[in-house]
Every structure is written in structure tokens, then in C-alpha cells.
Amino acid sequence: MASATKRRQEDVVIDGVLDIDQAREVIPFTYAITAYGADPQADGLIKRMKEGDIFIPLFSLPASEAAGAPRFQREYVWKKQQADRFIESLLLGLPVPGIFLVKEESGRHLVLDGHQRLRSLLRFYTNDWEGGAFVLEEVQERFKNRGYEQLEPTDRRRLDDSIIHATIVRQDEPSQDLSSIYLVFERLNSGGTSLQPQEIRVALYHGQFVALLTELNDHASWRALFGKRSKRLKDIELILRFFALLESGGSYSRPMKGFLNSYMGRRRNPPSVTQARFREIFESTTDAILHGLGRKAFKPKNAVNAALADALMVGVARRTRKQRETVDREELQAAYKRLLAHGEFQDAISRATADEENVKKRLAIATSIIAGDK
Numbered sequence: 001m002a003s004a005t006k007r008r009q010e011d012v013v014i015d016g017v018l019d020i021d022q023a024r025e026v027i028p029f030t031y032a033i034t035a036y037g038a039d040p041q042a043d044g045l046i047k048r049m050k051e052g053d054i055f056i057p058l059f060s061l062p063a064s065e066a067a068g069a070p071r072f073q074r075e076y077v078w079k080k081q082q083a084d085r086f087i088e089s090l091l092l093g094l095p096v097p098g099i100f101l102v103k104e105e106s107g108r109h110l111v112l113d114g115h116q117r118l119r120s121l122l123r124f125y126t127n128d129w130e131g132g133a134f135v136l137e138e139v140q141e142r143f144k145n146r147g148y149e150q151l152e153p154t155d156r157r158r159l160d161d162s163i164i165h166a167t168i169v170r171q172d173e174p175s176q177d178l179s180s181i182y183l184v185f186e187r188l189n190s191g192g193t194s195l196q197p198q199e200i201r202v203a204l205y206h207g208q209f210v211a212l213l214t215e216l217n218d219h220a221s222w223r224a225l226f227g228k229r230s231k232r233l234k235d236i237e238l239i240l241r242f243f244a245l246l247e248s249g250g251s252y253s254r255p256m257k258g259f260l261n262s263y264m265g266r267r268r269n270p271p272s273v274t275q276a277r278f279r280e281i282f283e284s285t286t287d288a289i290l291h292g293l294g295r296k297a298f299k300p301k302n303a304v305n306a307a308l309a310d311a312l313m314v315g316v317a318r319r320t321r322k323q324r325e326t327v328d329r330e331e332l333q334a335a336y337k338r339l340l341a342h343g344e345f346q347d348a349i350s351r352a353t354a355d356e357e358n359v360k361k362r363l364a365i366a367t368s369i370i371a372g373d374k
Contacts, residue, residue, distance in 0.1 A: 043160035
């Protein structure tokens with residue numbers, strides 16, 4: 001039994017970061033959702049997408065877009081032939097796969113599954129294919145070289161009236177962590193290249209906190225410490241993890257992704273004074289680490305060690321908050337050496353790094369050595 005647990009907890013390198021494999025973590029939960037069906041017509045879906053009542057999440061987004069309602073994911077991957085065939089299927093009255101939507105408390109609907117289909121449909125209605133006109137090509141002769149406005153009236157009406165079945169999921173007991181919806185999202189996106197947990201969080205918990213994390217991800221000291229930007233948002237996830245463990249590390253419990261989901265839900269739209277405090281803590285912490293330890297502080301080997309990064313950042317943050325002064329460079333270097341030489345700390349950042357015991361142990365050791373707490 002122990003060996004099986006150990007295998008499940010083995011860390012992996014994901015996009016240059018040595019961390020737990022959150023995709024293999026299981027969140028214990030009971031379903032708190034209702035799912036029901038609807039049969040919207042194509043023209044109705046287009047109208048609601050244009051008005052923002054149905055929106056497709058951005059999984060990777062600039063800070064300028066992070067706080068508002070996500071518009072469209074830039075990861076549109078369908079080739080023209082796929083889009084043509086999908087539109088043709090609707091024109092012919094053929095059944096097409098359904099979509100999944102989550103109804104938010106505001107009444108808007110976020111797309112969980114069906115991004116490519118809905119984006120293709122909108123592109124056809126708005127006559128936009130990669131900046132040019134959207135005319136059908138890989139279809140039968142009667143539809144070839146026609147855009148939406150060039151369709152025969154009967155064909156256009158058939159397209160407008162075509163049904164795309166929607167399964168709508170709703171959280172019955174609105175909660176901050178949206179654990180049930182998160183799991184639906186995770187499982188619907190299990191095909192192809194699976195979404196990483198932070199990519200789902202950015203979509204599901206969109207708001208002011210996502211905007212703040214995205215902004216902080218551009219801070220010069222952080223970029224120097226982490227390295228090149230992570231395509232799978234591991235850099236943003238580590239910033240989230242720092243705040244979560246700094247504030248709530250004493251009550252941490254597995255799994256890590258469930259812990260981070262709950263924290264991100266609670267902090268979804270923090271007041272401006274809290275955002276300013278978070279910004280000051282993060283910038284002063286990363287500035288101190290870069291100045292005192294250099295670019296390799298999180299990389300005892302080649303990859304960023306996530307467990308080392310979160311413990312080191314929490315220790316330095318507590319030191320600066322406790323003493324209300326800049327961390328002395330030589331003192332920090334000496335503390336860092338003692339930290340890396342500490343046998344229990346090495347164990348806590350090397351294996352089973354998501355276990356409650358190891359998370360709390362490495363935070364306590366780092367705080368004691370760096371911040372001087374006993």
C-alpha cells in the first residue's frame with residue numbers, strides 16, 4: 001500500500017518545473033451540481049455569444065483581459081476543412097456533438113466543452129477566417145464558395161434553425177471552490193493535450209485575482225528567478241501557491257490542487273487594498289531572493305524545484321514582514337546554505353512534496369532558518 005502511495009506522489013518535470021503531478025491527484029468530493037439539457041438554435045447561440053451571455057474562456061491571457069469576462073480562447077486549433085465540414089453538417093441537418101456549459105451565479109454561461117465548434121460557427125456568421133472572408137471550400141458543390149450571406153435563403157434558414165444540444169451544469173450549493181464544476185471541466189478536457197490545473201483555474205475562477213497573478217507574473221525579479229514564460233501556466237500557479245501557503249499553509253491538506261482551488265475561489269475578487277498588499281509582498285520577496293541568491297535560487301539542479309521555491313518564498317516573506325526591513329544579502333546567503341544542508345528539509349522538497357507532513361515541515365524549517373522563528 002505504501003509503495004503504491006509513493007508512486008502516486010512521485011514528482012515530475014512539467015514545462016521546466018519539478019512538481020507534483022496534479023493531473024494524477026484525486027479530489028475527494030460529493031457532487032453538488034445539477035445537469036440538464038437544452039436545445040438552442042444556431043442563430044440563438046450566435047446572438048448570445050455576441051452579447052457575452054455565452055463566453056469561451058481564455059486559458060492563457062494578458063493582464064488587460066484577465067479581470068473581465070473572458071472572450072475567446074486564442075488556442076483555436078481547427079483547420080479550415082474541419083470548420084467547413086462542421087458547418088456543412090449543420091446545413092445538411094446532420095447530428096453534431098453537443099456542448100457543455102456551466103451556468104454561473106450571474107446568469108452567464110461559460111463553455112466547458114465545444115470551444116472549437118462554437119468558435120467555428122461564430123466565424124462563419126461573422127465572415128471571418130484568419131482576417132479574411134469565411135467561404136466554404138471542403139464541402140459539396142451546392143455550398144462551395146459561399147459565406148453565410150451568400151447561402152440560398154432556404155439553406156440559411158436551415159442553418160439558423162439547426163439545433164446544437166447543450167448540457168448545462170449548475171452548482172446547486174454555490175461555493176467558492178466550485179469543486180464539482182472543476183472536476184467536470186477536468187474530465188471533459190481529458191482528450192488530446194489535457195489542460196493543466198492552472199489553465200482550468202484561470203478559466204473557471206476568472207476575476208480580479210487572476211488579473212493580479214497575471215500582472216505579477218511579469219515582475220522582473222520573478223521572471224529572472226523562474227525563467228522563460230510557461231506555456232502551461234506553471235509560473236502563475238507557483239505565484240498562487242506562494243500566496244496560498246503563506247496565508248493558509250498551517251491548515252494545508254491534500255490534494256494540492258484541491259487546496260489551490262479552494263484558495264483561488266476565496267480570493268477570486270479581493271478588494272484593492274488586499275491586492276496592493278499582495279503586490280508589495282510578492283515584489284519585495286522576489287526582489288530579495290534575486291538580489292541575495294541570484295537566478296538559480298529555485299534551481300538546485302536544472303529545473304525549478306516548486307517545493308523549494310514555495311518554502312524559500314514563504315520564509316523570506318515572513319522575514320521581511322517580521323522585521324520590516326530589507327533582508328541582508330549575506331545573512332540570506334548563509335541561511336540558504338543551512339536550508340539546503342538540512343536533511344529533513346531536503347527530504348521535504350525531494351519526495352512526496354504534496355503530503356501534509358512534508359509541506360508543513362518545509363515551511364516550518366524555512367521560516368525558522370530564514371525568518372528566525374522558533
